Amino acid sequence: MxxxxxxxxxxxxxxxxxxxxxxxxxxxxxxxxxxxxxxxxxxxxxxxxxxxxxxxxxxxxxxxxxxxxxxxxxxxxxxxxxxxxxxxxxxxxxxxxxxxxxxxxxxxxxxxxxxxxxxxxxxxxxxxxxxxxxxSVATHEMFERGMHLMISSVLRIPPESFDPTVKNFHWGDLTRSMFEAKAAGADYSVLLDSDGNITEGPGFNVFCIRDSVVVCPARGALKGITQKSVLELCDELGLKSEVRDITAEEFRNADEIFTCTTAGGVMPASRIDGRRLNNDRPGPISTRLKDLFWSKRTEGWxxxxxxxxxxxxxxxxxxxx
Structure with a gap:
């Protein structure tokens, strides 16, 4: 890119x-x-x-x-x-x-x-x-090989304390999780809520794909503009998408994982907690969404x-x- x-x-x-x-x-x-x-x-x-x-x-x-x-x-x-x-x-x-x-x-x-x-x-x-x-959140190398993610032991600040849909500088939990990811050799962290469901990462939304269904968390995260765009792209491609709770176990065992944000667009992952997905490369559906996102941007979308x-x-x- x-x-x-x-x-x-x-x-x-x-x-x-x-x-x-x-x-x-x-x-x-x-x-x-x-x-x-x-x-x-x-x-x-x-x-x-x-x-x-x-x-x-x-x-x-x-x-x-x-x-x-x-x-x-x-x-x-x-x-x-x-x-x-x-x-x-x-x-x-x-x-x-x-x-x-x-x-x-x-x-x-x-x-x-x-x-x-x-x-x-x-x-x-x-x-x-x-x-x-x-x-960009992801470097050129990360785009080529896929992001290496880990599920942090640090829990996301609960919505009852501060509404995550209000974009804010309360990054104490996110910052702490980034150091945990660095120590584990991962690029970035993904945080859980107190119920053990996936929320978001430091500055990005997350998706997983199971059996060709594209899924993102229903709560505990910012309502991302790029997340909204991804859901529109899924409709355009005829891909089924869901917005619902995602457990840590489901996320770890997904067929594909990708992240998305304004500062990077669609960013496929190739590892989660050390597990290699798609032969340690970005997955096909994630890559298709990434390529379509940028081609439509070039066309003036x-x-x-x-x-x-x-x-x-x-x-x-x-x-x-």
Missing amino acids: QTPEKTIPAAPEYESGAAYIDGAFMPVIQAAIPVLHGGYRRSDVTYDVVGVWDGNFFRLDDHIARFRASIRALHMEPAESDAEIIEILHRLVALAGLRSAYVSMECLRGAPKPGLPRHPANCRSYLSCHAIPWQ HASPVRYELAAKVASCPDPS
Whole structure:
């Protein structure tokens, strides 16, 4: 999978990427969050990530809708409307001159005004966004040989504690599981819930395939935009798909396994807990879904062309504080 090159020369200060914080555009290397803000001190943030490939955003409206739902769930009220957020994201990609980009939008809480209790209700929420060159969860080697996964002993934070459909920075469980995977020689971890069912991995949804039926977990995970796309592709290919609980045993004994995320698309696996699937290679159905995903992306599936003309329109606004 070859990454498209830059489309237009960016100003030198924007070569590493572009950022927007609380009304101001800036080079990404200058972007910073005040250390007293709740977004830093409490991980009081929700976010979403949308991909740009070959000059097109993928499912931008779906990402904006999910982002807004998460904002509302956390009782946040940024100043920008959905239409304004969309324009900001277009402008960031244009400023950086990128044909392919990893574009993040975050809403975070600041600090209370002097004299007010440190309660989130007393903290203003604001927007932070950035666009940087494309990043993938899976390396080229992982795509070629298939990802090596393991089921972690670390349990996913339960939905009763925090709703996993609200995208968040509460990565303590995911981070711990990644070190466990590294120690075991795996690429990535997959976490279970307290009932022993599969949830998700660090930054990606998971699927397994049994008897040509494509299955993903019903609960305990983010409702992924790429996951939604995979289910659409299954319908297009005439593959039966199910959204239901998956036990650890069923997952380990699957015919095929793959993961999916904005930062990588469909990523087939070839090992789970040391067990080799498909002669230690990506499976045929997983590969078919991966190839169709990228071919349709190339054809303009769910595409919103980047408005590169916005690079010339940059407002100078005050520093967030």
